[in-house]
Amino acid sequence: MRATLLFLLACLSLPAPALAQTVAPDGRGLGTPVLTLYMKVIGGLEQQLARADAGGDAAVLDRLLSPFFELRRPHQETLAREAWMAASRARMPHPEPAMMSELSVYEVGAEAIAYFMLRDADGRTRSVVDVWVRAENDWQLRVRFEQSLTAP
Incomplete structure (x- = not known):
């Protein structure tokens, strides 16, 4: 009682x-x-990834990105893992990490699909769909689909 x-x-x-x-x-x-375990885990990984990308942290990027990672943008633009990591290291001074909003995470078998918006410090906004795969006990980002929502 x-x-x-x-x-x-x-x-x-x-x-x-x-x-x-x-x-x-x-x-x-x-x-x-509403706040599922997947949202908590994948949301945390997305924040780690944003900080590592902004700071050029190769060790964290190496851990979070699948060996087969690729970034895909409209018009058949594809950026391989090594090129994305090199671009991250080359940015000087390092910008603030992009702000993530409107995160949704869906479990699809052994994968997690994350959809969200990223807003850079300069105001550019991107729509992002990330596909995370299990790599033993950890998650790694396999592919990112990215579309700019603001004019360059």
Whole structure:
């Protein structure tokens, strides 16, 4: 009885949107939490990647990028892993990491698909879809699809 009362008090102390997220659309039982484990893990990896890219941190990039990584942009533009790492190291002075927003992560078998927006310090905005694959116990970025949403 005491545990039930504590649970109800905890639910009542939640803001209305947070409480609504715990109820399934049909009103029966609990739904899937909005912040999933995949969002937490992949979101953290995306932030590490953004910091490493901005700072030219080759060790972190080497750990996070699959050996077969490639960046794909419109008009058949493809950048291989080594070229992306070299471009990251060559940027001087190192810019602030891009700000990530609107992250969504989907599990597809042994892969995780992340969709989000990146806004650079200069205001450029990009739409990004990343495909992360399991590499033993870690995740590595296999391919990034990137589309600029602002004029160059």
